[in-house]
Amino acid sequence: MSEVPEPTHRRRAHTSGRDLERYAGLFAERTTVMRSSAMRDLMAITARPEVISLAGGLPDTSTFPPQSFAAQMTRIAQESAAKALQYGPTEGFEETKDCILEVMGAEGMLPDPDDIIVTTGGQQAIDLVCKTLVDPGDVVICEAPTYPGAVPVFCSYQADVIQVECDEDGMRIDLLEKLLGELRGEGRRPKFIYSVPSFQNPAGVTLSLERRRRLVELAREQEILVVEDNPYGLLRYSGEPMPPLYQLDGGDFVIYLGTFSKILSPGIRLGWAVAPPPVMEKIVLGKQAADLCTSTLTQYFVREYFAERRWQHYIDDLVELYRTRRDVMLEALRTHFPAEATWTEPEGGLFIWATLPDYIDTNDLLAKALRADVAFVPGQGAYVDGRGTHSMRLNFSGVDENEIREGVRRIGKVIAEQVELYGTLTGEQRLPEPAEEPEPNVLPFRKAEEA
Amino acid sequence: MKVAVLKGGRSLERGVSLRSGARVEDALERLGHEVLPIDVGPDLVKRLVAERPDVAFVAMHGVGGEDGTVQELLEILGIPFTGPGAAACARCMDKVQAKDAIEEAGLPTPDWFAFNQTAFREFGAADALGRLEETLGFPLVVKPSSGGSSLGVKFARSPGEVPQALVSAFSYDDRVLLERFVDGRELAVSILGDEPLPVVEAILLEGDRYDFEARYEIGRTRFVCPAELGAEEERAVTEAALATYRALGCTGFARVDLILGAEGPWLLEANAIPGLTDTSLLPQAAEAAGLSFEQLVERILDLALAPATH
Numbered sequence: 001m002s003e004v005p006e007p008t009h010r011r012r013a014h015t016s017g018r019d020l021e022r023y024a025g026l027f028a029e030r031t032t033v034m035r036s037s038a039m040r041d042l043m044a045i046t047a048r049p050e051v052i053s054l055a056g057g058l059p060d061t062s063t064f065p066p067q068s069f070a071a072q073m074t075r076i077a078q079e080s081a082a083k084a085l086q087y088g089p090t091e092g093f094e095e096t097k098d099c100i101l102e103v104m105g106a107e108g109m110l111p112d113p114d115d116i117i118v119t120t121g122g123q124q125a126i127d128l129v130c131k132t133l134v135d136p137g138d139v140v141i142c143e144a145p146t147y148p149g150a151v152p153v154f155c156s157y158q159a160d161v162i163q164v165e166c167d168e169d170g171m172r173i174d175l176l177e178k179l180l181g182e183l184r185g186e187g188r189r190p191k192f193i194y195s196v197p198s199f200q201n202p203a204g205v206t207l208s209l210e211r212r213r214r215l216v217e218l219a220r221e222q223e224i225l226v227v228e229d230n231p232y233g234l235l236r237y238s239g240e241p242m243p244p245l246y247q248l249d250g251g252d253f254v255i256y257l258g259t260f261s262k263i264l265s266p267g268i269r270l271g272w273a274v275a276p277p278p279v280m281e282k283i284v285l286g287k288q289a290a291d292l293c294t295s296t297l298t299q300y301f302v303r304e305y306f307a308e309r310r311w312q313h314y315i316d317d318l319v320e321l322y323r324t325r326r327d328v329m330l331e332a333l334r335t336h337f338p339a340e341a342t343w344t345e346p347e348g349g350l351f352i353w354a355t356l357p358d359y360i361d362t363n364d365l366l367a368k369a370l371r372a373d374v375a376f377v378p379g380q381g382a383y384v385d386g387r388g389t390h391s392m393r394l395n396f397s398g399v400d401e402n403e404i405r406e407g408v409r410r411i412g413k414v415i416a417e418q419v420e421l422y423g424t425l426t427g428e429q430r431l432p433e434p435a436e437e438p439e440p441n442v443l444p445f446r447k448a449e450e451a
Numbered sequence: 452m453k454v455a456v457l458k459g460g461r462s463l464e465r466g467v468s469l470r471s472g473a474r475v476e477d478a479l480e481r482l483g484h485e486v487l488p489i490d491v492g493p494d495l496v497k498r499l500v501a502e503r504p505d506v507a508f509v510a511m512h513g514v515g516g517e518d519g520t521v522q523e524l525l526e527i528l529g530i531p532f533t534g535p536g537a538a539a540c541a542r543c544m545d546k547v548q549a550k551d552a553i554e555e556a557g558l559p560t561p562d563w564f565a566f567n568q569t570a571f572r573e574f575g576a577a578d579a580l581g582r583l584e585e586t587l588g589f590p591l592v593v594k595p596s597s598g599g600s601s602l603g604v605k606f607a608r609s610p611g612e613v614p615q616a617l618v619s620a621f622s623y624d625d626r627v628l629l630e631r632f633v634d635g636r637e638l639a640v641s642i643l644g645d646e647p648l649p650v651v652e653a654i655l656l657e658g659d660r661y662d663f664e665a666r667y668e669i670g671r672t673r674f675v676c677p678a679e680l681g682a683e684e685e686r687a688v689t690e691a692a693l694a695t696y697r698a699l700g701c702t703g704f705a706r707v708d709l710i711l712g713a714e715g716p717w718l719l720e721a722n723a724i725p726g727l728t729d730t731s732l733l734p735q736a737a738e739a740a741g742l743s744f745e746q747l748v749e750r751i752l753d754l755a756l757a758p759a760t761h
Binding site: 048359365370420426 | 465466580615617618620622
């Protein structure tokens with residue numbers, strides 16, 4: 001009898017409270033700022049099949065033809081199996097960089113391939129930049145609201161995150177300038193300014209050309225790095241293309257982050273960073289420590305895919321699809337959201353940011369919405385200081401038109417109920433018009449005078 | 452023994468319930484039981500009838516699993532189950548009923564008023580808010596009447612904040628409670644069978660003690676067990692908790708939450724099915740009493756099968 005016994009437990013034995021206590025002494029200080037919340041549990045419910053989720057940030061991968069996927073993978077298996085299954089260079093394959101050059105070229109950028117590193121998704125690029133630049137307590141500046149997925153990265157490096165308000169033209173550069181002046185007065189130099197200038201996640205707004213120019217100028221004058229995260233740049237549905245900060249700056253003070261996630265597939269986990277050589281050197285060392293290299297298999301896939309020379313057509317298809325979905329969502333918002341609500345009208349990307357009267361907490365509203373089988377992302381996760389509780393992020397790329405209409409209708413209904421209830425509680429049937437202009441630097445997005 | 456572990460369901464506390472359930476399943480396996488995990492859905496009765504478990508371990512929290520619904524079904528099917536019976540669950544879940552029962556038993560609970568939405572929408576209850584605020588004072592606590600977790604609990608520091616807090620609380624339930632805020636130490640007493648376990652204290656780690664919301668943020672509160680209490684305090688607290696447990700008709704186990712103020716304990720509520728995750732209070736209290744998680748699970752099963760239960 002030389003049979004291997006069946007393993008008796010599927011799962012690792014759970015820890016006892018005492019074990020937890022023991023581990024608690026071992027945790028790094030940075031884990032203390034990593035917070036969980038009851039909200040995370042609420043989000044677990046959005047996965048129920050009957051729930052229409054406008055909470056995701058998912059591109060619609062169902063539009064990618066399975067036959068081409070099969071053909072590409074078959075070619076890799078037949079022609080390059082051994083190499084595709086092997087480790088690769090930390091910086092990524094030259095051929096992958098060629099594809100990246102094509103994508104960046106489509107937005108008018110022409111970086112030196114040596115300045116590029118291929119990363120495991122754009123998310124790793126954010127992490128590597130922080131790993132390279134941020135010591136505990138260092139100042140990192142970002143937009144308010146900012147990409148919710150960047151917040152835990154900044155926090156895990158114990159950055160002192162300062163957020164600069166956005167309006168419908170993106171980050172308020174006049175406020176940024178003021179902030180930089182104040183910081184200088186305190187003798188603090190921010191490590192970088194993080195921005196998603198085009199079709200921002202979560203706000204959907206785009207940094208105006210004038211502000212782009214001023215931002216790049218500021219970076220140059222004050223020798224501060226700007227980290228430009230541009231996952232959606234090619235997904236423009238209306239308006240004129242805007243030059244990326246990287247192009248305006250020429251790459252001296254702008255670190256550029258890109259990804260194949262939204263133009264091809266998030267499942268392949270392929271992103272990249274472009275940085276000046278001295279910074280790149282450190283990023284490469286960081287990448288080596290993190291995971292040696294990005295998946296060679298998916299890099300081969302991208303190479304095959306780009307060789308077919310259809311990638312831009314695929315983006316055209318996505319643009320068509322998402323434009324319709326955006327328009328459907330905007331129309332549904334006009335129809336179903338109460339007059340007290342405002343929202344952004346993005347020219348591209350995946351998200352609309354809606355802001356409700358300040359007596360509605362979107363964390364609580366989500367509980368009510370989930371009972372109506374619909375979900376959104378409460379705005380709080382896009383801020384480091386607990387703000388955002390009256391806003392929500394709505395995604396229009398991952399669900400079809402009927403679901404968008406129905407989802408927005410359901411959310412509109414629960415909002416209307418709360419608005420009416422508040423009116424009853426305060427004796428006002430409708431909110432009066434604000435007596436004075438709201439603070440110029442707070443949401444909802446209102447175009448502000450440039451300083 | 453064949454043990455069905457009921458978990459998940461559609462409640463807002465689904466996530467916690469799945470974690471409680473998974474941990475219980477592990478323990479049951481290690482104890483040598485046959486485990487039947489059930490993520491509760493429309494096929495629950497069919498599955499229970501087909502599988503005929505010897506006992507059901509209810510690891511569900513919130514609406515459906517903790518409010519007597521599932522317990523009622525189990526009683527009808529004649530399947531013994533863990534934790535309090537249907538009536539006690541319903542009483543614990545409804546904070547208004549619970550506070551009534553607590554008060555009737557002569558136990559101190561902070562003053563409160565309860566309203567449903569109809570009162571505001573149809574009977575102009577808003578006009579009574581001023582009088583009520585005068586009685587309760589500020590800050591006051593606004594809570595959804597049902598729900599075991601802290602979701603929707605808000606603190607209003609001034610009259611202007613009350614309507615907003617009500618809107619939030621009404622997001623979770625059709626009925627809400629406005630309660631006098633009582634200052635003091637936040638304690639939880641878990642009771643197993645008829646035995647109070649060591650008292651747990653929640654201590655705010657950082658920041659303003661009037662930053663009320665922080666109390667409900669994981670990571671901003673530290674739990675100490677056993678709580679540092681004088682002998683007299685400890686006696687008063689555990690006696691009050693046990694009396695509450697009995698007043699609500701609980702059997703098996705439950706967790707009683709209270710505030711220890713200057714004048715003694717104020718009873719807030721009881722959780723019929725407290726969490727059983729790695730970081731939950733009942734397992735911590737059991738461990739402080741020298742019970743491993745397996746021993747705790749075994750004891751809970753024994754209580755479910757004891758003839759006097761339910």
